[in-house]
Amino acid sequence: MRRASPYSYAALERLLREHFPFPRRLLQLHALLLTSGALLPDPERSAAATAITAFPYNCLAHAHLRLSAAPSSSSPPSAPLRLFSAMLTAGARPNCHSFPTLLKSASASGSASAAAALHAQCLRRGLAADRFIACSLVSAYGRTGHPSRDARKVFDEMEGSPDLAACNALLDALCLAGDLEAAGTFFERMAARDAVSWTTLVSGLSRGGRHRCALEVFRGFLLDSSMGRRLEEATLVSVLSACANLGGAEGLAAGMAVHAYMVCHEVELTAFLGTALVDMYGKHGRLGCCRSAFDAAHDKKVCTWNALLSALANHGMETEALVKFEMMRAEGFLPNQITFLAMLTACARAGLVEVGLYWFEAMVAEYRVTPLMVHYGCVVDLLGRAGRSVEAVQVIERMPFAPDASVWGALLTACKLHGNVLLALEIGQKLMALEPQQSGRYVTIRNVYLEDGNWQAGMRMGEVMQEAGIKKTVGQSSVVLHGSSSP
DNA sequence: ATAGGGTTAG
DSSP states (O other), X not given: OOOOOOXXXXXXXXXXXXXXXXXXXXXXHHHHHHHHTTTSOOTTSOHHXXXXXXXXXXXXXXXXXXXXXXXXXXXXTTHHHHHHHHHHHTTOOOOTTHHHHHHHHHHHTTOHHHHHHHHHHHHHTTOTTOHHHHHHHHHHHHHSSSHHHHHHHHXXXXXXXXXXXXXXXXXXXXXXXXXXHHHHHHHHHOSOOOHHHHHHHHHHHHHTTOHHHHHHHHHHHHHHSOTTOOOOHHHHHHHHHHHHHSOHHHHHHHHHHHHHHHHHTTOOOOHHHHHHHHHHHHHTTOHHHHHHHHHHOSSOOHHHHHHHHHHHHHTTOXXXXXXXXXXXXXTXXXXXXXXHHHHHHHHHHHTOHHHHHHHHHHHHHTTOXXXXXXXXXXXXXXXXXXXXXXXXXXXXXXXXXXXXXXXXXXXXXHHHHTTOHHHHHHHHHHHHHHOTTOHHHHHHHHHHHHHTTOHHHHHHHHHHHHHTTOOOOTTOOOEEETTEEEO
């Protein structure tokens, strides 16, 4: 039997308050409090005095949430949710400070059901009208479940006029729901806008593929904001991402202008900004600038390495990609899905079949990284280019999900390369069923027939295309180089 | 202030 706890809750609260800014200390305290039983109700006191307050739980939940974002953290994003159950068991009543953290935890762990359950809890406890909670609900619904519908509903039912944070949360929800028109309209009608509002719209548009639009909004922000105000990290990262993904000289020029701004204003090259810069130069094929940005980023993270490795792998620097990968591991960084994607890409392009297969194996067995469709696509490409189409087919058959057009496409390219006509035509049928509007596929199949000397079948493909009303995709042409067709 | 809104690699 546990003895009565000798701790006063007031002292416990002071302890937590003192260490609140340091989440790691709080987690250590959490472990201590659990083992010492300080969080348990005191059986020797009356029922009323026994009730522990929400405060210690709120502090600890928040510490877990802050740490779950940190690299190599031991606490999952759902840790606050588990604390919530412990809190209810201990008889502490959650208050208005509890739910914002819990809702953020729900959305960070992508649990729509948790968000809805917490919403129900707020309603039952009469806390749903709290400004902070309503704002968190809008944000949580924006990231899980049915974004625009539920987020909008909470927003519309907010008491009084919604504040700026709630507007920003809804703006983000509209962007995440893919309703960029609604987001734009909502932004225009907002009574006030701050840097977060502008950044949300810039990143939302860019995420939705409207990179030029995102840049225009950013220029609007520059004109709107009073001169001399420094741009914040998140704003710069968002606009650099738009620049990275806006092809052509336009994206590069804008990206360089942003970089110039950063140099002029001596903006610290944090991991986020360094990664964004490495990615921007990398996507535009400026490997020299890409490497310099990488070297200048003092606080590197796995993402930073990934941006560099992807750039090298995609721009003919396969050997350097492999060498940098070794450096990355030597420095103790743990490769993830994206790292391995870059490595497999490099191996496929360099024709390093065995090395690529080795890393694919190690990725699963040693690093416990679950392969995505794109990883399988790389392996199929890797085997296919080497003429090992039987093994490539085996890989496809062993995939835990149905192959998509990109995987079949990789195999099709391999078949064409090695004149495996029968398999090529079989894959062609699958591809036309999966993506009937992709003109490139029909052209490839037709070329397979033609190269095989089957003129009749080749001509028939042309007719099939016409009958299906398929036009060549605008802005895409097919060039036959050394027998392989590339868009 | 014990709490809310925006950010990177494919």
